[in-house]
Amino acid sequence: MRRSIATVCVSGTLDDKLTAAAAAGFDGIELFENDLVVSPWSPAEIRRRCADLGLTIDLYQPFRDFEAVPDELLKANLSRAERKFGVMAELGTDTVLVCSSVSPAAVDDDDLAAAHLSLLADRAAAHGMRIAYEALAWGRHVSTWDHSWRIVQRAGHPALGLCLDSFHVLSREVPPDDIAGITPGKIFFLQLADAPHLRMDVLQWSRHHRLFPGQGAFDLPRFLGLVLSAGYDGPLSLEVFNDIFRQSDPARTAVDAMRSLTLLEDRLAPLPAVPLTSPAPTSPAHLALPAPASAAPASTPLRDSPASAALRVSPASAALRVSPASAAPRVSPAVPLADRPGVRRLPPAPRLTGHAFTEFAVDGHSGPELRTALRGLGFAHTGQHRTKPVELWEQGACRIVLNSAVTHPGPAAISAFAVTSENPPLSLARAEALSAPAHPNVREPGEAELAAITAPDGTSVFVTHPGDDWRSDFLPTGTASGPGAGLLTVDHLGLTQPFDHFDEAGLFYHSVLGLDHLPTEEYAAPYGLMRSRAVADPRRTVRVALTVALLRRGEWAPAVSDPQHVAFATADLIATAQALSLPPLPVPANYYADLAARFGLTDDFVATLREHGILYDRDPSGGELLHLYTPVFGGRVFFEITERRAGYDRFGEPNAPVRMAAQRHRRLTTTS
Amino acid sequence: MRRSIATVCVSGTLDDKLTAAAAAGFDGIELFENDLVVSPWSPAEIRRRCADLGLTIDLYQPFRDFEAVPDELLKANLSRAERKFGVMAELGTDTVLVCSSVSPAAVDDDDLAAAHLSLLADRAAAHGMRIAYEALAWGRHVSTWDHSWRIVQRAGHPALGLCLDSFHVLSREVPPDDIAGITPGKIFFLQLADAPHLRMDVLQWSRHHRLFPGQGAFDLPRFLGLVLSAGYDGPLSLEVFNDIFRQSDPARTAVDAMRSLTLLEDRLAPLPAVPLTSPAPTSPAHLALPAPASAAPASTPLRDSPASAALRVSPASAALRVSPASAAPRVSPAVPLADRPGVRRLPPAPRLTGHAFTEFAVDGHSGPELRTALRGLGFAHTGQHRTKPVELWEQGACRIVLNSAVTHPGPAAISAFAVTSENPPLSLARAEALSAPAHPNVREPGEAELAAITAPDGTSVFVTHPGDDWRSDFLPTGTASGPGAGLLTVDHLGLTQPFDHFDEAGLFYHSVLGLDHLPTEEYAAPYGLMRSRAVADPRRTVRVALTVALLRRGEWAPAVSDPQHVAFATADLIATAQALSLPPLPVPANYYADLAARFGLTDDFVATLREHGILYDRDPSGGELLHLYTPVFGGRVFFEITERRAGYDRFGEPNAPVRMAAQRHRRLTTTS
Structure with a gap:
């Protein structure tokens, strides 16, 4: 499994960050746009610098406030995206993170969101690129992973998939279990972050208090197991916004980050052989503020079954329909994940x-x-x-x-x-x-x-x-x-x-x-x-x-x-x-x-x-x-x-x- | 008007705090219990030290989790209070802050709370002391100033009054307007703190992010005007919990605090000659989390009218009843507060x-x-x-x-x-x-x-x-x-x-x-x-x-x-x-x-x-x-x-x- 780190995790200018990531043994990075914007290096120079350091650029992020907007704004947003695709081509990266809109201009219309994301995926595909759509926990209309997955399913576009971020998933009330049932290949990117349980606005919690896996309170081994069960084979990528890491020695932070990923991989336990549709036994959702009055767990697994695949409509069509979901519970794979090829195991800790x-x-x-x-x-x-x-x-x-x-x-x-x-x-x-x-x-x-x-x-x-x-x-x-x-x-x-x-x-x-x-x-x-x-x-x-x-x-x-x-x-x-x-x-x-x-x-x-x-x-x-x-x-x-x-x-x-x-x-x- | 500062506002041991408060020109202090507990000075020595510095001890605080509890616990709480009254006597202070309970043992029963507080006031009165009851914004059952006032009215005990803290009042949804209608003499103590608007748990907001008046977003001149309209003539006392002030030079913090109070006093404007029962034009209540689903402003002024006073029942009685509230709107006093004797005015700031x-x-x-x-x-x-x-x-x-x-x-x-x-x-x-x-x-x-x-x-x-x-x-x-x-x-x-x-x-x-x-x-x-x-x-x-x-x-x-x-x-x-x-x-x-x-x-x-x-x-x-x-x-x-x-x-x-x-x-x- 490849290991990646978002440049936003560590302090410094882009040079500091790339050097630190490489020295700590990471295989790749997520390039946070601001780090590019302030860099004196051109995208092509950044690409070369990364190659020299043995780093791939696994994701460009974030692209904000795109979908479900009036036509005029959509046009401007597509034009904005085209410029970013140009930058990405120079960088040599093919996946962009599109996070769910927080714009007041966005409307609550899954059909429209799916149609717009399909349009964007068309444009991306023309460049040989793809769109990883992520539900921000504080998205205006789309704020839970299952909602983003419904929209991706509606769009049914091969260049449109999901970005799952453990913080956005585990800070909300929707249980993560059904992630294991996501169509193989449709999770385009995985971001990992831990956090302490805090009673505060979820945006502030996310932007200031994330931690590396194993430093907080989230059950990340289980979450990662669910994602791998869905056939995800992309990088394990850390995306941690933390006030202290932002101002401390990047070389040390990167080592801390690598230690965290190593431990997480080691912790990958076999999934229990029970239907994954049962609600999570302990959800931190009630700790997230503001909490909805009632948070009923989704009881229907959301899968891209063969039957629903046949119902896919043209991405550009205005008459997008929801795919009927399979009612069969999905069970965990028979092979324990810990035995999965590529999972590195640590020497056990002696007593x-x-x-x-x-x-x-x-x-x-x-x-x-x-x-x-x-x-x-x-x-x-x-x-x-x-x-x-x-x-x-x-x-x-x-x-x-x-x-x-x-x-x-x-x-x-x-x-x-x-x-x-x-x-x-x-x-x-x-x-x-x-x-x-x-x-x-x-x-x-x-x-x-x-x-x-x-x-x-x-x-x-x-x-x-x-x-x-x-x-x-x-x-x-x-x-x-x-x-x-x-x-x-x-x-x-x-x-x-x-x-x-x-x-x-x-x-x-x-x-x-x-x-x-x-x-x-x-x-x-x-x-x-x-x-x-x-x-x-x-x-x-x-x-x-x-x-x-x-x-x-x-x-x-x-x-x-x-x-x-x-x-x-x-x-x-x-x-x-x-x-x-x-x-x-x-x-x-x-x-x-x-x-x-x-x-x-x-x-x-x-x-x-x-x-x-x-x-x-x-x-x-x-x-x-x-x-x-x-x-x-x-x-x-x-x-x-x-x-x-x-x-x-x-x-x-x-x-x-x-x-x-x-x-x-x-x-x-x-x-x- | 006397100016006071809670010892919790500044850093250091009690000696540092008292020295800083006196040097900055304060007349008195609120003694925070922890500062007493860690001090090597006996209460009598603290009293002497304060007297030497020209400081009075205006309040002992806090006394927690007292009211509306089962009999067994009430007994223990009264015994706990007796010990504190002993300490207060040695300190030479006569007012203790009792904040609304956050204990899981407390029940939601205003009659019981009033009865218990009356018992406590009886005990206090026997020592020549009095109880200032405060609604913590996160109190388990009592979390708004008007609720604490209803309980104090029900108790109808001369040794029981209110402590109003601007943070607890202005961080919640109940408008402060009716404070002007509180029976003269029933506000026993006033605590002043400002704060920025933050979307976070109100307890954390209060414990970490308070500021001195003029540094945050609360309309404190208006709040103070309302309190003075109710005839309050006790000290203006700052109570600010702030992570930075807690660790910075106490001498400087105390000067900052004094500057803040001086400015606030200068800002005391005449109240508008409109009924004070109208809701506040802008309330920061929606920014406080968790916000109740609906926050209807109290529309009935809560006054201890002569008619209701006649209906007072014995404080120790189990059959406490609510006093009927007067329906007459209260208007602002005719004399502008700025002309009130004792209000110090600053030279105006030239253009x-x-x-x-x-x-x-x-x-x-x-x-x-x-x-x-x-x-x-x-x-x-x-x-x-x-x-x-x-x-x-x-x-x-x-x-x-x-x-x-x-x-x-x-x-x-x-x-x-x-x-x-x-x-x-x-x-x-x-x-x-x-x-x-x-x-x-x-x-x-x-x-x-x-x-x-x-x-x-x-x-x-x-x-x-x-x-x-x-x-x-x-x-x-x-x-x-x-x-x-x-x-x-x-x-x-x-x-x-x-x-x-x-x-x-x-x-x-x-x-x-x-x-x-x-x-x-x-x-x-x-x-x-x-x-x-x-x-x-x-x-x-x-x-x-x-x-x-x-x-x-x-x-x-x-x-x-x-x-x-x-x-x-x-x-x-x-x-x-x-x-x-x-x-x-x-x-x-x-x-x-x-x-x-x-x-x-x-x-x-x-x-x-x-x-x-x-x-x-x-x-x-x-x-x-x-x-x-x-x-x-x-x-x-x-x-x-x-x-x-x-x-x-x-x-x-x-x-x-x-x-x-x-x-x-x-x-x-x-x-x-």
Whole structure:
């Protein structure tokens, strides 16, 4: 299967976009008209540049507001189209996307729309070209895929087919199931985009908030399966309008896009062997605004059956008629799609079993601070690296590596973390197939071989086997790791992500390590709104909480820049808190007064929490989180200790603003 | 009238917020609960801090999900309220905002809601406190101000009144007119916020996109007039949730907020002497989503008439009844509100008559580039400043000042511009009253006295009289200003605004100089989305186009940083283009091919445009813009020449991406 990307997905001028698409391994592009218009290259030069880069131009788009208009306007529109056909010929592309009209001049008349599109298809065919008609979700009269398909059927023109865009289809209420029944060969083009569920105007949703497949909430593997069932064999093409991607490094966005398509292809599951005419089990339609009062799913499959084909009328005829639809339900093909030739499969994601270690880069200023903090948390300095200025600190199954071999002094940072996998080579092979190649760790002879992949925030992610003896690189200090303060294991890592790469990071962990996305949380913090989305394995042995500011922070920035933290799990936070020799971050008394009012907790329990600086959260199912924070060390990092009760599966996000304000207060009071 | 601001309006911890509010001259605050919860200060300490700063705590907010719930929950809610009353007593505030419930546990029963609120008011009264009940626009059962008023009337409790929030009122379909008929004394609190018209979920609209009055689309002078007509004499309090304000310098945001309130007060017009029960002439209600199927305006005024007061039942009674409403239309008060004691009036904004000069700061690198450019545009170097390294360049009524007295070398910048006013002292007095005090220009004895105010982007804005002889500070060079290339005057300035201060800038020019906001335009540029909003005087003698990136730009930034430009007007752009000795910015051939298709222009006309590098735009009324751009000079600035035809009143925004791509192409090809 060929992979394509619309130029509108990435930032820059056309040159930037083509270079990025080619470098990421795409086979072709959709050329967005504006990118052509602002380019100093002629269409013929663009064609040559694409050929040099190994890219085909698979689609020219969009051609707007064409059909079902008064004669005078139709004439002007056809003349406009002829000019575009000329450009397309120079570009060497044969398919143009015509999206359903949003013009006030358009009338609600399927016969007229079909007649006009037939006229246009005649003109296109004369140039050896074809028309891919797409129902915009906010089209004036045609806004659903089944409606566009009825019009294409009425026209019955060989040079007129459908363009299906997953956003336009899945953002509306008409279920996608009957797509599998579209006449083979009549889907001319396929555009893929994901999106989060948002309650907003569908046009704004589409223009600003699309995401690459796997980054949003749409079931794209199922959608793609339906389209392939209809015999579609054109490119899988991404068309994503996203405010952030529009202004971030195009080279990185294109890699993110390719990773997304690779994962999607891998996810292609066999279709269920049930009639495809049943409504989709879960439709996001109710989330799209404005929602129609009643949205009855189409119950009749729309197929271009042999019987209806015989009834086709001349495209230019004014007396176009609807083809009678077959009443027979269409069933899925017998051959699972995953076995379809051309579908590339990824190495499966091996099961992860936990966090092996977390490495901090420290310098002469932050190193001592971190050591004091670890000691206060009950860690023991158990090992010293054979050849490098690197220390191992342990408590229970928690292992912290302090690496002083930094070349540039600066705030402390989580430079690397290691997870354990049941099959590290397979994990690394999967990463490689997802455009995240592993690089070998710098090492000396005799040292354990560890390979790392680089996460979007620059952190190295090592994948080790539980049996790997990487600790043998460390000479024992003679200090044993004791029970300390009862810290058992790493509960999660908290990593602030670069603004431009938050969704990229989510997809990276999701695809490369096979972690699931947990629900996105947004909250108001003292210096602006924050977004948090964690990834975790199903058994919750590995959790990474990714956070980002909702707006890139600017000149007024009293907050810690890009904070990072490690949260350790304990079975009894109150006992752990009593065992700490490090004072936890002070929590305001006002917090506890509010907590009591909010959750109806007993005064005794609140007093105990308050005594130890412990924060509290409860989820709707009654799961509870007790957690405490430390101050910030080394200018950027801090620690958390968590006790999860009754299956609490969040991260205490409502308490994050309390932590931020308290950390700032401490900075102000300890530096003055 | 007292002026207050909700702590949620500005960024930071409580200390930052209180300091900012006091410095900007506010009399009081609304304390948002989260700001209290994260504060290390006890309520008593907060009270003292506010007193020290001269601030009163006018409202504690919000108290959520209280009313119309099952008995068990009511009990818990009352207990929760008791805890908050305790906190309020320590804070020394007596009014709490109770917003209509969004809880699934709440039932749609006005009698029950009134009974519960009466119970709560009883409890509040026991503490000497009162309840301000507010209809959230997305309340589960109570979402309009008139509904909240009916419930407050049913309760008939002296310690229960309304909180009116302009956003919640004006974002919904119920007209605000009948607010003037609310029983005097029953509006306990007034919250003011503006907003742009947006088609989105009302909750998201409210939580992310509110603006200060005068920055959005709501008619707040009229709204405030209605509230004052009902006898409201509490504080005018701003409550603005805005993603950008939440993360920008609180000191500046608070000044912006104060400027907004000052302007709003000044705008208080006499109410029309017509019955207030007629529907509002223009209601933004249809823009709020989700919109109900039919939104009939309330036709019966809701007043607490003496007759209905006699029918009040005991608040605790289970048999609450609705008070019969008076059928008499309420008319506006006889005394114009503007004459109301306590309303502060601004010096009126004198009429502006044009741009006097534009000053560029240049250094040894950018100075020569700018001189070459001005010469190429037909400018003559006519004057040299008597005491400073400052040159005057002229053509027609266009005057450019090149100031080489820069202390820090860097890209060229528009450091100042001057407009002519019919009464400069009055203009400056108005600016002073709007927290934008003028600072005297640094000058030597005998030089013209010019005073400037500082715009939010740091540009100095001089206000001069058309008769001012500021040019006498310049010694003639002997070169006369000739017809040049036919540039007549400054059409507009184009100033990129700092991301955090775009709305502040709009309000600054609108309030201080009395310029009107023109419609906001958004467009996709090569490096991300852009927003543009111009301000102009009614006769279009002064225009400033303010632009900003929709997202703050980050690490990938090949664009010119914060570009600025001056656009000059000509009566005949083709003749001007022929007279230029500076080659204009090259425009791609693809642009002209698309132009022909888009507008149906004749081939001859397009060929002429193309020959001279002229871009073209047309508005829906047939107004036309012909304009051309220069390359970027001095790393940051460029020029534009415009010819407006048939009343074209925009700025050719669709062509901005063409310019940006062409300017980048030129940078790449001339630096390589």
